[in-house]
Amino acid sequence: MIDSIKDSRRKKVLITGAAGFLGSHLCDKFISEGYAVIGMDNLITGSLDNIEHLFKNAQFEFYHHDVSTFVHVSGKLDYILHFASPASPIDYLKMPIQTLKVGSLGTHNLLGLAKEKKARILIASTSEVYGDPLVHPQSEDYWGNVNPIGPRGVYDEAKRFQEAITMAYQRYHGLETRIVRIFNTYGPRMRIEDGRALPAFISQALTNKDITVFGSGKQTRSFCYVSDLVEGIWRILFGSYSLPVNVGNPDEISILDFANEVLEMISGSQSKIIFQNLPEDDPKQRRPDISLINKLYQWKPVVSRKAGIEMTLPYFKKILNDKK
Numbered sequence: 001m002i003d004s005i006k007d008s009r010r011k012k013v014l015i016t017g018a019a020g021f022l023g024s025h026l027c028d029k030f031i032s033e034g035y036a037v038i039g040m041d042n043l044i045t046g047s048l049d050n051i052e053h054l055f056k057n058a059q060f061e062f063y064h065h066d067v068s069t070f071v072h073v074s075g076k077l078d079y080i081l082h083f084a085s086p087a088s089p090i091d092y093l094k095m096p097i098q099t100l101k102v103g104s105l106g107t108h109n110l111l112g113l114a115k116e117k118k119a120r121i122l123i124a125s126t127s128e129v130y131g132d133p134l135v136h137p138q139s140e141d142y143w144g145n146v147n148p149i150g151p152r153g154v155y156d157e158a159k160r161f162q163e164a165i166t167m168a169y170q171r172y173h174g175l176e177t178r179i180v181r182i183f184n185t186y187g188p189r190m191r192i193e194d195g196r197a198l199p200a201f202i203s204q205a206l207t208n209k210d211i212t213v214f215g216s217g218k219q220t221r222s223f224c225y226v227s228d229l230v231e232g233i234w235r236i237l238f239g240s241y242s243l244p245v246n247v248g249n250p251d252e253i254s255i256l257d258f259a260n261e262v263l264e265m266i267s268g269s270q271s272k273i274i275f276q277n278l279p280e281d282d283p284k285q286r287r288p289d290i291s292l293i294n295k296l297y298q299w300k301p302v303v304s305r306k307a308g309i310e311m312t313l314p315y316f317k318k319i320l321n322d323k324k
């Protein structure tokens with residue numbers, strides 16, 4: 001009886017991309033905070049392994065569904081977090097149309113669902129809206145430098161459209177919306193073969209393969225550990241600010257320095273750094289200006305890159321071991 005009263009008051013959240021890297025960490029966070037969670041994913045880049053542990057929890061449900069087609073959820077819904085999308089350059093190059101669809105049609109469907117349910121919706125946007133930025137570091141008032149027809153355009157423009165339609169629903173329909181611009185993030189459950197620098201370098205170093213630095217390696221990135229990101233998203237969702245907010249770690253490093261740092265951390269690795277072609281439209285620099293989120297919610301990342309990599313290494317080692 002008491003349980004059923006509690007259940008009727010329990011807040012319910014829909015998380016799309018639930019079987020992905022960020023989506024699965026968000027599912028964990030909401031479950032641990034006592035929410036009922038519906039995870040949704042079409043599993044084209046996500047994996048059930050990431051959420052396997054949640055299926056035993058009565059407050060967790062999973063729908064195998066592509067949000068680019070009509071989305072229906074019965075009953076009440078308090079919050080929607082839209083995290084579904086291929087998110088690494090090699091994924092969205094392989095799946096350009098799906099990437100465009102999930103950012104545009106998928107977002108439209110979820111905004112419609114949020115309107116129907118009177119739910120607050122948070123949209124996962126990206127530092128890619130700044131493209132190859134001409135302003136450094138990137139603050140929210142910078143409009144970006146994006147090539148709409150380049151190989152990355154399918155992701156960048158889908159996310160820019162996503163922000164535009166989200167703001168239109170907020171302004172036209174009075175929907176409660178939040179937009180998070182996520183900078184490079186890493187941690188356990190990141191796919192080792194997703195082609196991104198951090199999992200690529202770590203797995204190469206662990207298996208004594210060449211470390212593939214693209215271009216001169218002078219381009220920079222700023223890597224944020226996943227628990228810091230989740231905390232930032234949590235504060236944005238429950239805060240009142242409804243324009244886009246950057247979340248990331250401003251500790252910037254060149255890709256070549258990062259490759260050397262990984263080699264130093266993985267002692268005994270026989271790997272050597274090799275240089276390969278720089279992909280088209282690869283941003284030359286990227287660092288979030290986090291003054292806005294710091295001012296609004298006193299958020300700043302607390303996990304250093306070294307500490308974050310130490311926490312990620314056991315996961316990558318296990319995955320590599322399981323593959324043997």
Ligand code: UDP
Nearest residue numbers: 195196197198200212213214219221255282
């Ligand atoms: N990169 C690299 N070697 C790799 C993978 C990526 O040098 O094996 C470079 C890539 O060209 C980019 C940076 O590392 O300049 C970060 O790439 P990533 O794919 O991690 O994410 P992005 O920030 O470009 O979306």
